[in-house]
Amino acid sequence: xxxxxxxxxxxxxxxxxxxxxxxxxxxxxxxxxxxxxxxxxxxxxxxxxxxxxxxxxxxxxxxxxxxxxxxxxxxxxxxxxxxxxxxxxxxxxxxxxxxxxxxxxxxxxxxxxxxxxxxxxxxxxxxxxxxxxxxxxxxxxxxxxxxxxxxxxxxxxxxxxxxxxxxxxxxxxxxxxxxxxxxxxxxxxxxxxxxxxxxxxxxxxxxxxxxxxxxxxxxxxxxxxxxxxxxxxxxxxxxxxxxxxxxxxxxxxxxxxxxxxxxxxxxxxxxxxxxxxxxxxxxxxxxxxxxxxxxxxxxxxxxxxxxxxxxxxxxxxxxxxxxxxxxxxxxxxxxxxxxxxxxxxxxxxxxxxxxxxxxxxxxxxxxxxxxxxxxxxxxxxxxxxxxxxxxxxxxxxxxxxxxxxxxxxxxxxxxxxx
Numbered sequence: 257x258x259x260x261x262x263x264x265x266x267x268x269x270x271x272x273x274x275x276x277x278x279x280x281x282x283x284x285x286x287x288x289x290x291x292x293x294x295x296x297x298x299x300x301x302x303x304x305x306x307x308x309x310x311x312x313x314x315x316x317x318x319x320x321x322x323x324x325x326x327x328x329x330x331x332x333x334x335x336x337x338x339x340x341x342x343x344x345x346x347x348x349x350x351x352x353x354x355x356x357x358x359x360x361x362x363x364x365x366x367x368x369x370x371x372x373x374x375x376x377x378x379x380x381x382x383x384x385x386x387x388x389x390x391x392x393x394x395x396x397x398x399x400x401x402x403x404x405x406x407x408x409x410x411x412x413x414x415x416x417x418x419x420x421x422x423x424x425x426x427x428x429x430x431x432x433x434x435x436x437x438x439x440x441x442x443x444x445x446x447x448x449x450x451x452x453x454x455x456x457x458x459x460x461x462x463x464x465x466x467x468x469x470x471x472x473x474x475x476x477x478x479x480x481x482x483x484x485x486x487x488x489x490x491x492x493x494x495x496x497x498x499x500x501x502x503x504x505x506x507x508x509x510x511x512x513x514x515x516x517x518x519x520x521x522x523x524x525x526x527x528x529x530x531x532x533x534x535x536x537x538x539x540x541x542x543x544x545x546x547x548x549x550x551x552x553x554x555x556x557x558x559x560x561x562x563x564x565x566x567x568x569x570x571x572x573x574x575x576x577x578x579x580x581x582x583x584x585x586x587x588x589x590x591x592x593x594x595x596x597x598x599x600x601x602x603x604x605x606x607x608x609x610x611x612x613x614x615x616x617x618x619x620x621x622x623x624x625x626x627x628x629x630x631x632x633x634x635x636x637x638x639x640x641x642x643x644x645x646x647x648x649x650x651x652x653x654x655x656x657x658x659x660x661x662x663x664x665x666x667x668x669x670x671x672x673x674x
Contacts, residue, residue: 271542271549273654274612278581281553285560287588288512290443296432299423301484302441303587308417311434313407318370320346322402325361325383325391326374329399339390346371361391370403377402420590422484442587447480448507449473450490452500452518452528453566458492471640472517472571476564479575480515482674483583500531508536508557512586515579516552518566528552528563536561544611544654547637548574567637573614573649576673594673596651596666603631605652605659612654619647619667629667643670 272280291305320326327340344362346352352371356362361378362371370377376399384392410416416434417427423441431439456470457463470492477487488511493503507514516528529552532538538554538561545551547570552563562579564571576594584592600622607613617629629650632642648669652659659665 271544271611273544274577277543277551277553278578281560281578281582282585285582285585288442288445288586289588291440292443293438293440295438296428296436299431299439299441300425300428301482302423302439302444303484303584303589304417304419304421304423304427305440305442305588307415307419308431308434308436308439310410310412310414310416311436313412314409314433315404315406318406319348319404320364320366320368320370320377320402321404322377322379323365324377324380324402325393326356326364326370326377327361327393328356328358328373329375331359332376332397332399333393333395335395337392337394339386339388339392342389342391344371361393375403376400418590420588422584422587422589422592442589444484444486445513445583445586446488446511447485447513447515447583448488448490448511449477449480449515450503450517451492451566452495452516453492454495456492456518472564472566472568475568475572476515476517476575476579479572479579479674480583483580484587485583497531497534500528501534504531504556504561505535508559508561511559513582514556514559514561516561516563517571518564532556532561532563543574543578545574545577546607546611546613548577549611551578565637568640569616569637569643572643580674594668596668598664599667600626600628601650601659601663601665602628602661603659604661605631607652607657609657610654613652613656614649614668615652615659616642616646617648617650617667618645619669627667629665646670648673 294302340359340361342363343357343360344352346362346364346368348365348367350368352369355372356374362374364377376397378393378397379402382394386392416430421427451470451473455467457467459469463469477489480487490503490507493500504514529538532554536554536556538552543549543551547567548565550565551574554561562582564574605615616632619627619629622628632646634642648667651666651668
C-alpha cells in the first residue's frame with residue numbers, strides 16, 4: 257500500500273489553486289512498485305511497468321508499400337517511358353526466388369519483400385502493358401519511391417514503449433507487432449469508495465421520503481474503473497463521527513487510496529473532517545475551483561484520503577482535476593495533462609477573479625462552420641442533467657473574469673477526461 261507520513265501534506269495559508277493542490281498531491285504520493293504480468297488484451301488501460309525496447313526492426317524487412325512493379329534504381333526511366341520484360345512475381349508472405357535482373361521488372365504486392373537489387377516500386381495504376389506483354393514504366397519517379405525500408409518505423413533496440421505509459425489499443429498493437437504476448441504492468445490501484453450522509457439511500461434499497469438515491473458513489477466507481485483501478489464499494493456511512501472514523505481506519509491498510517463523497521464542507525453535520533482527524537490527519541482545502549471548493553485531503557495509517565463534495569457536478573469536476581492525477585501518480589504513470597481545445601464562445605458569462613471555473617457546455621458548428629460552444633441554460637452543481645445533456649466543460653482560468661460571444665475559450669470534451 258502507499259505509505260505516507262501524517263504531515264507530508266501539511267499546509268496552512270490562503271485558498272489553494274488547482275495547480276497547487278494537484279502538485280502537492282502528485283509530488284508526495286509514493287508510486288506503487290508491485291507489478292504483474294498480463295496478456296496483451298488485458299494490458300489495455302494498465303500502466304506499463306518496464307521500458308520495452310524493439311526486439312526487431314519495424315518493419316522487419318524491406319517491403320513494397322503498394323501493389324505494382326519493382327525495378328532497380330539504375331534502370332529508372334529518365335526522359336521518356338520505357339518498356340521492361342516481366343521477371344518474377346512476389347506476393348505478401350512469400351520470398352523473392354532470385355535477384356532482379358538488370359533491365360527487368362518484377363510484379364510485387366503490398367507488404368511483399370523486395371527482391372534483391374530492386375529499390376523502387378511503380379504503382380500499378382501508373383504503368384501500362386504493351387502489345388508484347390512488356391511493362392511500360394513512366395519517367396520521373398523518385399528513387400526509392402513506394403518502398404518501406406526495414407526499421408523505417410522503429411529500429412531494433414530503440415525504446416518504443418516507456419515505463420509509466422498508460423496503455424491504449426495503439427500501444428497494444430505495437431507490442432503485438434514485436435511478437436510479444438505478455439506485458440509487465442503495475443498492479444491495479446486499490447481504491448475504497450464510500451458516500452456519507454443520512455440523506456442518502458443506495459439504489460435498490462428502500463428510500464425514505466426525505467432521502468435521495470446515492471448517485472455519486474456509482475459515478476466515481478465507474479470513473480475509477482476507467483482509470484484501471486480495483487474498486488471496493490463501501491456503501492454509505494452515516495453522519496456519525498465514531499462510525500465514520502471506524503470505517504476509515506478499517507479500510508486504510510488494505511487500500512492505496514480512500515475516496516469519499518459528501519460531508520467535507522463546514523456544516524455542523526459534516527463529520528468527515530473530525531472523523532479523519534481522530535484516526536489520522538487532514539488538511540481541509542478551500543480549493544479555488546468552481547464547482548467543487550470543499551475538497552479534503554488526509555492521511556490515515558499512511559493511506560491518502562480524498563474527500564469530494566456531495567453535489568454531483570462538483571464531485572465529477574473535482575474527480576477529474578484532483579483524483580485522476582492522484583491515481584496516475586500512485587500508478588507511476590507518465591503525466592497526462594488535460595489540454596483544452598480552443599473553440600469559439602457563443603455565450604456570455606461572468607466569474608470571480610482568482611479561481612478556476614468549469615462551465616458545462618454544448619458543442620456545435622456555427623453558421624460559418626467553426627466550432628462553438630453554448631452554455632447549459634441552468635446553474636447548480638446538483639444538476640445531473642447538466643452532465644448528461646452537455647458535451648464537455650469550458651475551462652476558465654484564474655485570471656479570467658468573463659466571457660463574451662466570439663471569444664476563444666478552452667473546451668474539454670467529456671470523452672477525454674478519463
